[in-house]
Amino acid sequence: MNSNLDAVLLQSDLDCLFKWCTVNKLHLNIEKCSILSHTRKFQPLNHVYKINDLVLSHSDSFTDLGTIFDTKLDFSQHINSMVSRAYRRLGILKRKTKEFSSEIALKVLYYAHVRSSLEYCRIIWDLIYRNKIEIIERIQNNFLRYLLYKKNGIYLQDVSSSYLRDMFNIPSLCSRRDVSCVLFFYKVINGSIDCTDILSAINFAVPARSLRNQGSFPNVYSRFKRWAIDHVVKISGIPYYLLARAISKIEDNTCLALVMNFKDEPLQLNKNMLLAKVEPVLSTSAEEFVYNVTKNKDKKSFNWEQNHDLSHLDAVEKTKLLKLLEKYDSIFAQNIEKLGECDLVQHQIHLTDNIPTRQRSYRVPYALKPEMRRQINILLEAGIIQPSNSPYAAPVLLVRKPDGSYRLVADLRKLNEKTIPDYFPLSNLTKMVDMLSGAKFFTSMDLTSGFHQMKMHPDHAFLTGIATEFGVFEFKRLPFGLRKARASFQ
Numbered sequence: 001m002n003s004n005l006d007a008v009l010l011q012s013d014l015d016c017l018f019k020w021c022t023v024n025k026l027h028l029n030i031e032k033c034s035i036l037s038h039t040r041k042f043q044p045l046n047h048v049y050k051i052n053d054l055v056l057s058h059s060d061s062f063t064d065l066g067t068i069f070d071t072k073l074d075f076s077q078h079i080n081s082m083v084s085r086a087y088r089r090l091g092i093l094k095r096k097t098k099e100f101s102s103e104i105a106l107k108v109l110y111y112a113h114v115r116s117s118l119e120y121c122r123i124i125w126d127l128i129y130r131n132k133i134e135i136i137e138r139i140q141n142n143f144l145r146y147l148l149y150k151k152n153g154i155y156l157q158d159v160s161s162s163y164l165r166d167m168f169n170i171p172s173l174c175s176r177r178d179v180s181c182v183l184f185f186y187k188v189i190n191g192s193i194d195c196t197d198i199l200s201a202i203n204f205a206v207p208a209r210s211l212r213n214q215g216s217f218p219n220v221y222s223r224f225k226r227w228a229i230d231h232v233v234k235i236s237g238i239p240y241y242l243l244a245r246a247i248s249k250i251e252d253n254t255c256l257a258l259v260m261n262f263k264d265e266p267l268q269l270n271k272n273m274l275l276a277k278v279e280p281v282l283s284t285s286a287e288e289f290v291y292n293v294t295k296n297k298d299k300k301s302f303n304w305e306q307n308h309d310l311s312h313l314d315a316v317e318k319t320k321l322l323k324l325l326e327k328y329d330s331i332f333a334q335n336i337e338k339l340g341e342c343d344l345v346q347h348q349i350h351l352t353d354n355i356p357t358r359q360r361s362y363r364v365p366y367a368l369k370p371e372m373r374r375q376i377n378i379l380l381e382a383g384i385i386q387p388s389n390s391p392y393a394a395p396v397l398l399v400r401k402p403d404g405s406y407r408l409v410a411d412l413r414k415l416n417e418k419t420i421p422d423y424f425p426l427s428n429l430t431k432m433v434d435m436l437s438g439a440k441f442f443t444s445m446d447l448t449s450g451f452h453q454m455k456m457h458p459d460h461a462f463l464t465g466i467a468t469e470f471g472v473f474e475f476k477r478l479p480f481g482l483r484k485a486r487a488s489f490q
Contacts, residue, residue, distance in 0.1 A: 038069075304322060341383075341477070351415075395467060
């Protein structure tokens with residue numbers, strides 16, 4: 001924030017944020033909102049910020065995911081809090097291990113309860129000031145002297161910390177932070193961690209005769225979603241360098257580039273170096289989606305004789321039946337992917353309240369995980385389920401069928417408990433039986449996965465959310481095990 005204009009722009013962003021939250025029914029707790037300014041200026045810019053005409057208070061620090069951020073970003077408050085917590089845990093460790101004699105057990109307890117708290121998010125608050133380094137090291141030195149006491153039976157104050165570290169083979173916390181920083185930057189440079197802001201601020205070396213992915217265009221801002229790398233810019237002194245021509249999607253205001261080095265020695269790419277020119281992609285070809293089903297002339301016909309017993313028919317009857325089945329083969333779904341869809345009645349779910357029901361997903365045996373993945377893919381391809389971000393989540397499980405195969409079943413009992421049932425009069429069974437009087441032939445017909453051929457109402461589909469380890473999905477068709485499903489189907 002360098003001027004009042006910057007403050008006005010920030011206030012405008014706050015207004016837009018509040019408007020977006022209101023439209024999407026995400027109500028802010030404005031009393032808990034505050035302003036924290038990160039600056040080292042003696043007289044920082046002071047501006048009054050508001051949300052919905054309520055003045056936001058100024059804060060000296062805030063905690064995010066266990067890390068305390070202060071106005072100067074020197075993490076003094078976080079370090080002091082972390083050290084106090086570590087001393088408390090070390091004190092508990094000493095009191096609870098008076099009877100312990102195993103050095104390995106004491107080390108494990110220290111690593112798990114004390115050192116872990118001193119190294120939480122260490123990449124973020126890595127120290128600069130030496131006095132802070134010494135404050136943290138004192139905790140480990142205290143534990144090292146406790147180990148020496150457990151070993152010799154007396155406290156020795158004149159023993160150096162480096163000697164104790166070598167004796168018990170415990171490296172200093174400072175050296176461990178240095179190693180973690182080196183590993184972090186190694187992973188960033190080699191692409192294991194996506195951090196384009198750091199990549200754009202450091203130099204690169206492309207190995208001899210090799211390719212390298214690099215986030216070479218940071219801070220790209222445009223209304224276009226994709227940029228095309230048009231051509232390579234020739235840089236003096238680097239004649240054997242090539243940038244792949246490609247279309248890159250903008251993510252976090254950054255697009256990627258593929259650099260190739262033709263030289264027999266590493267190529268050095270310095271920060272802020274001009275690598276290539278990019279142009280926006282103004283148009284893309286859209287795919288056409290066909291929603292009608294046409295008969296495939298090349299498809300294989302279903303062998304009815306092989307899959308069904310027709311031995312009770314003579315040759316003439318069998319021929320007539322096979323011709324009839326072949327004529328109307330489109331109405332027989334041989335698998336779930338070919339099910340039809342009826343939208344004459346769309347199933348609706350009415351609940352007693354609007355509190356979402358959520359359950360933890362059931363554990364799936366490792367040997368059945370491929371089967372569950374296959375079942376979910378089948379339902380997705382058949383259009384029976386779709387990915388969802390529903391707040392409702394019911395667990396699923398695989399039920400073994402008599403033929404040895406499995407069926408994916410949703411446990412919707414929690415949702416059923418809140419579902420308002422339908423009450424309607426049934427026909428008199430005696431009258432229905434009387435209507436069959438005098439008939440000679442009776443036909444039995446069954447629908448293949450009949451519920452899955454009935455459509456869910458789009459506004460009620462999110463209530464059927466199911467949670468799996470492969471994601472959350474919701475039913476587009478009527479699921480099995482849902483209350484009122486039989487009534488709607490009938």
